[in-house]
Amino acid sequence: xxxxxxxxxxxxxxxxxxxxxxxxxxxxxxxxxxxxxxxxxxxxxxxxxxxxxxxxxxxxxxxxxxxxxxxxxxxxxxxxxxxxxxxxxxxxxxxxxxxxxxxxxxxxxxxxxxxxxxxxxxxxxxxxxxxxxxxxxxxxxxxxxxxxxxxxxxxxxxxxxxxxxxxxxxxxxxxxxxxxxxxxxxxxxxxxxxxxxxxxxxxxxxxxxxxxxxxxxxxxxxxxxxxxxxxxxxxxxxxxxxxx
Amino acid sequence: xxxxxxxxxxxxxxxxxxxxxxxxxxxxxxxxxxxxxxxxxxxxxxxxxxxxxxxxxxxxxxxxxxxxxxxxxxxxxxxxxxxxxxxxxxxxxxxxxxxxxxxxxxxxxxxxxxxxxxxxxxxxxxxxxxxxxxxxxxxxxxxxxxxxxxxxxxxxxxxxxxxxxxxxxxxxxxxxxxxxxxxxxxxxxxxxxxxxxxxxxxxxxxxxxxxxxxxxxxxxxxxxxxxxxxxxxxxxxxxxxxxx
DNA sequence: CGAGCCGTTGAGGGGATTCAAGCTCAGTGG
DNA sequence: CCACTGAGCTTGAATCCCCTCAACGGCTCG
Numbered sequence: 001x002x003x004x005x006x007x008x009x010x011x012x013x014x015x016x017x018x019x020x021x022x023x024x025x026x027x028x029x030x031x032x033x034x035x036x037x038x039x040x041x042x043x044x045x046x047x048x049x050x051x052x053x054x055x056x057x058x059x060x061x062x063x064x065x066x067x068x069x070x071x072x073x074x075x076x077x078x079x080x081x082x083x084x085x086x087x088x089x090x091x092x093x094x095x096x097x098x099x100x101x102x103x104x105x106x107x108x109x110x111x112x113x114x115x116x117x118x119x120x121x122x123x124x125x126x127x128x129x130x131x132x133x134x135x136x137x138x139x140x141x142x143x144x145x146x147x148x149x150x151x152x153x154x155x156x157x158x159x160x161x162x163x164x165x166x167x168x169x170x171x172x173x174x175x176x177x178x179x180x181x182x183x184x185x186x187x188x189x190x191x192x193x194x195x196x197x198x199x200x201x202x203x204x205x206x207x208x209x210x211x212x213x214x215x216x217x218x219x220x221x222x223x224x225x226x227x228x229x230x231x232x233x234x235x236x237x238x239x240x241x242x243x244x
Numbered sequence: 245x246x247x248x249x250x251x252x253x254x255x256x257x258x259x260x261x262x263x264x265x266x267x268x269x270x271x272x273x274x275x276x277x278x279x280x281x282x283x284x285x286x287x288x289x290x291x292x293x294x295x296x297x298x299x300x301x302x303x304x305x306x307x308x309x310x311x312x313x314x315x316x317x318x319x320x321x322x323x324x325x326x327x328x329x330x331x332x333x334x335x336x337x338x339x340x341x342x343x344x345x346x347x348x349x350x351x352x353x354x355x356x357x358x359x360x361x362x363x364x365x366x367x368x369x370x371x372x373x374x375x376x377x378x379x380x381x382x383x384x385x386x387x388x389x390x391x392x393x394x395x396x397x398x399x400x401x402x403x404x405x406x407x408x409x410x411x412x413x414x415x416x417x418x419x420x421x422x423x424x425x426x427x428x429x430x431x432x433x434x435x436x437x438x439x440x441x442x443x444x445x446x447x448x449x450x451x452x453x454x455x456x457x458x459x460x461x462x463x464x465x466x467x468x469x470x471x472x473x474x475x476x477x478x479x480x481x482x483x484x485x486x487x488x
Numbered sequence: 489c490g491a492g493c494c495g496t497t498g499a500g501g502g503g504a505t506t507c508a509a510g511c512t513c514a515g516t517g518g
Numbered sequence: 519c520c521a522c523t524g525a526g527c528t529t530g531a532a533t534c535c536c537c538t539c540a541a542c543g544g545c546t547c548g
Contacts, residue, residue, distance in 0.1 A: 082403045084412065084486040090402040102392050105385070110396050140384055141349070147391035148346050152354050154398035155334040159326045162406035163444045166536070168328065192495065200407045202537055207496055223545090242328040410504070436527065446505060451528055467513090 048123040054225070058099070058113040058121065065103030067123050071095055074119035075180055075188050078111040079197065089198040091154050092116070094180040098146040104129060117188050117225070161199055168241045169199040170209045174219065175238065178229055189219075189227040213237070292367040298469070302343070302357040302365065309347030311367050315339055318363035319424055319432050322355040323441065333442040335398050336360070338424040342390040348373060361432050361469075405443055412485045413443040414453045418463065419482065422473055433463075433471040457481070 049072070052058065059065060061080060076093045090111065093099050102110055103126045133140045160172045173195065177187040190198065195206040213219055218237055220228045293316070296302065303309060305324060320337040334355065337343050346354055347370045377384045404416045417439065421431040434442065439450040457463055462481055464472045 078399070080399070080403055082407065083416070083482075084408055086407065088403040088407060090399040101388075105389055105392055107392065110392075111399065134381070137378070144345075144388065144391065145349055147388065147395065148349055148351065148354075151391065151395045151398060154395060154402065155322070155324070155355065158334040158398065158402055158406060159324055159332040162402060163326065163330065163332060164328055172327070203495080204497085204538085205536060207494095208536095211496065238327075447527080448506085448529085449504060451526095452504095455528065 047125075047128075050121050050123055052115045052119040052121065054115050054117050054119075056115045056119070058115065058119070059109045061110065061112045062108045065100055065107075065109045065126070067125050068098060068100040068103050068129070070122040070124065071097045071099065072120040072122060075116040076113050076119065077116050077194070077198075078113055080111050087197050088200070089194065091150070091157055092176070092180075093150075097149075098143070101143070101147055101150070104143065116190065116194075165241075166199070166201050166205050166209050167212075168238075169201065170195070170206065170213070171234065171238045171241055173199060174213075174229060174234060178231070178234070181229075186222065186226045186228055189221065189225055191225065291369075291372075294365050294367055296359045296363040296365065298359050298361050298363075300359045300363070302359065302363070303353045305354065305356045306352045309344055309351075309353045309370070311369050312342060312344040312347050312373070314366040314368065315341045315343065316364040316366060319360040320357050320363065321360050321438070321442075322357055324355050331441050332444070333438065335394070335401055336420070336424075337394075341393075342387070345387070345391055345394070348387065360434065360438075409485075410443070410445050410449050410453050411456075412482075413445065414439070414450065414457070415478065415482045415485055417443060418457075418473060418478060422475070422478070425473075430466065430470045430472055433465065433469055435469065 052074075058069060058076060071093055073095055076097075076099060077089050078091045078093070078099075079087055079089045082088055093113075099113055100109060102108070106126075129139070129143070133143070161169055161176075163169075164172075173190075174187070177189070181187045189210075192203045192206040192210070195201065195210075196203050199206070201209075210219075210221075214221055216233065216237070218230055218233045220230075222228060296318075302313060302320060315337055317339055320341075320343060321333045322335045322337070322343075323331055323333045326332055337357075343357055344353060346352070350370075373383070373387070377387070405413055405420075407413075408416075418431070421433070425431045433454075436447045436450040436454070439445070439454075440447050443450070445453075454463075454465075458465055460477065460481070462474055462477045464474075466472060
């Protein structure tokens with residue numbers, strides 16, 4: 001059978017998902033960046049692209065997961081309730097990240113995954129990855145890369161965000177959020193209680209520290225839930241903080 | 245070619261490592277538990293079984309890793325230095341755990357890995373896993389399972405050990421160490437400064453809390469660096485702590 | 489316009505840190 | 519044999535940072 005040229009294939013209206021995938025701005029960094037166009041063709045029908053609002057839940061802890069998700073835009077937080085009954089946010093995922101990997105292992109999800117901002121996802125059924133993985137070595141390597149990435153982020157969270165004085169924790173969080181800034185250079189500024197759940201601080205302390213930084217010109221608050229950072233002052237403040 | 249019976253194969257003195265592997269007490273839970281005896285035969289020559297003392301380093305952050313390790317006995321800690329220059333322990337690994345997974349991806353190690361107790365390891369060259377992985381689907385699944393396990397442990401660390409009052413953090417740490425208890429029911433009791441690096445507390449605070457728990461009969465300190473836990477009192481103390 | 493959510497600010501108290509001193513114990517050498 | 523030493527652990531006292539409790543303001547929405 002003759003194979004169509006890739007350009008035509010990806011514009012074929014009989015493969016509506018083809019256009020989404022080929023146009024996907026995160027394809028280079030996304031899971032299926034490891035696939036060639038021919039492999040890509042076969043998967044279009046299986047992928048949905050749900051859209052969520054801030055606060056919506058992607059999946060729930062304990063749920064028997066049958067899919068993973070690529071984050072095309074927006075930020076996802078992973079949270080769980082501690083043995084002491086407190087809500088804690090243990091990690092964030094952003095554009096290009098692959099979440100819900102545990103579904104591949106037929107394990108229930110290990111956390112609640114919640115949208116922090118409006119969210120564009122690609123829903124990838126577990127079986128699809130299993131099928132492709134048998135033929136395509138690179139795909140499995142790519143999956144393992146994502147696992148390692150998540151692990152490193154979780155460890156960095158322990159080291160950088162869970163320790164030190166309140167001001168330093170907030171500074172480090174802002175530096176992390178800076179990496180998820182949108183095209184206009186705006187960051188998502190979490191609600192104070194979410195900050196608290198991330199940094200292990202109270203709402204009041206978060207509010208005080210953020211307000212202080214606003215007065216110092218480190219950030220400019222732009223409702224709703226956004227802010228513009230002054231990178232230079234932020235870096236300077238972090239420097240000062242770490243020196244002490 | 246005729247295959248030898250497994251029992252003979254594994255006792256074959258021409259495969260000295262065969263005896264170690266077949267007798268390995270962690271084989272059921274170890275990486276190569278996914279392999280059959282025939283596959284197992286081929287790998288013996290490639291595996292070394294180093295022995296380390298407490299304080300020795302398994303590998304260093306940034307090192308270009310060419311091997312992963314199975315922990316046959318003992319406890320390993322993963323530590324890194326924060327941007328603020330403080331040493332932080334971000335995770336532990338114990339018997340049956342597979343460490344240094346990032347070597348599979350040709351990435352440098354993400355942390356320092358240090359022996360907390362005398363340590364028996366199996367050193368598994370990266371190339372060996374790559375070779376076996378191409379033939380054996382289950383092996384790769386098993387590797388991914390380890391990755392997920394490490395991720396869940398890191399997230400649990402954030403949620404349970406990095407938050408709450410000092411007494412609760414120490415209680416939770418003891419409950420974690422309880423899972424790594426040896427045959428006599430003794431746990432590894434970290435030095436106070438290591439506890440501090442795990443729980444984000446000062447040496448003095450750790451000392452005060454541990455001493456208090458010793459007076460309460462929750463634990464009995466047995467130098468060097470060991471202790472016997474009173475499981476019931478520990479659980480009761482944790483219960484009380486979480487209720488508040 | 490009142491209700492409710494979210495953020496902010498103040499005052500007071502508490503738990504961890506800081507600073508400091510003394511303790512135990514193993515190793516060393518006179 | 520024992521004084522000496524240093525590392526690790528413990529304890530005390532003072533300080534400080536964050537938490538708790540409380541009140542208030544801005545905003546959205548019914």
